[in-house]
Amino acid sequence: MSASAHNVPAEFPIPVDPLPVDSRFPTRTGSRGSKLGPVSVDRPARAVSPEIPKVGLSELCLSYGAQSGERLLALDHINLEVRAGEFVCVVGPSGCGKSTLLHLIAGLHPQTSGQILVDGKPVQGPGTDRIMIFQEHGLFPWLTVGQNVEFGMKMKGVPKAERVEKTRYYLRLVHLAKFEKSYIHQLSGGMRQRVAIARALATEPDVLLMDEPFAALDAQTRDLLHDELERIWSDTGRTILFVTHNVREAIRLGDRVVLLTFRPGRVKSEFPVELPRPRHLEDPAVARAAREILDELRDEINRSLEVEYSEGVKPRIEPGANGGKRGGARI
């Protein structure tokens, strides 16, 4: 569980194997997809060609015109490779452009320069192979839970019978089968995020882009959703890019944690996480791994504070404040 920082990972600690996903997690028995019924569900092929990453970002830049007329650089030459089936967490202080990064990969916003490759092909606009899960869930309040899950398939032109079947399947996967006919406002925050996950999975994307999906939830709900997300990930074998400001959450979930710098966003360092799964937020090992990342993150947070408080008082986060565990990063 050495969490040593290295900038360009020559190799990953994750075995890039063609094994079925399930066998990697012997502790999680009994939660197989087969339990959910005989629906045929697409499973992305894992590591078809080990040389081509699932998502590859090279020299990715984004700048935009500020009100003062000057160009502001939001993302600065981002290089990142995500392998098929990998769970990568991106952390950084607020304002580092980590959400923007996901919007770019989702194709919702064009980059200024550089390349985004998915399966070796450049991204041009949105595509259902990359589905985003937003912090504010983004579910459609005028549709029922079932219709929300069905939406992506309907846009793709999937036949009605298949849509109904798959909607049921994915609602069962997130334990919300009973709420198919409910409207979104009738659900709790945690249930809404689960619907968002089901809706994203129902379009059978290869890549899930998750933008602080659990940040607005209470601690218990978040813990539950961590377990569920990990189970779904291991059951379905999707590639996940997960943005968060919470370092411990990143270590709890990720195979690898990528730290971005504050404005402009650059990849500062990458930390492979080799702790055995399932992990828990409260594990001392998770806390220890988090501390190292937090030390680096703290510098960035201090930089962001200096910029934001450039006139007047400059608060600083001291290393070791609050026992070194809960620095500025709200763990």
Place this chain on the structure above:
Amino acid sequence: MKRAARYIIFYAALSGLWTLLAELKIWPPYLFPTPWGVGEALYAGFADHTYWIAIRVSMQRVLIGYGISVVLGMVLGLGVASNKFLEDTMGGLLVSLQSLPSICWWPLALLWFGLNQNAILFVVIMGSLLSVTLAMEDGRKQMPKIFGQAGRNLGAKGFKLFWYVLLPASLPFIVSGLKQGWAFAWRSLITAEMLYLSLGLGQVLMMGRDLNDMSAVIAVMILIIALGYVVDGVVFKGMERRLQNKWGLTPAT
């Protein structure tokens, strides 16, 4: 129950006052009719099918005119809301045009279309188009951005994005504008119909005046109010209630 009682008392008092004034005979009955005189006029109008025909003709016109306004207004509003150039140029024009009473288009409409149904439709459209356009523009701006992003992300684009995402997402913000557009369409229609032999309710109203028959005039006025009220109460109230239930805009009871 209590509300119904209040209604009954209020309207009983109102017609009592009306009867009293009519019975005092301050004005001759052909200028100030009694409630039952109006009742008889209503009965006679429906019995000889005049009112049925007038209602059908008027409703048909307002539905066509308002329908065109809604479609055009949504396209225009969406265009103005999503294009900076259009917003800067057309936005102000639209707001200033709204201060123009729609009947001011009547002379133009007469010259362009001649004395026929199309001229009336034109006035109706001009009456309600602006409300719908401004409402749609506003609704599109107020609508949370995330719906459009989520829709595009899930593979909706072009017309599908508009129809399945942008339109339903902005509906709660435009429903009051649609309602206002309807009210303007209805008023413009009656006004235009009063100006020409049109078979609609407006003409029947003027017929009452020409025959010096105030009972008939008031009867038609009641019809116009009732139809406007029914559409508002049934169509728009129903739409608002459905939206509230789906979106959870009011606490569920």
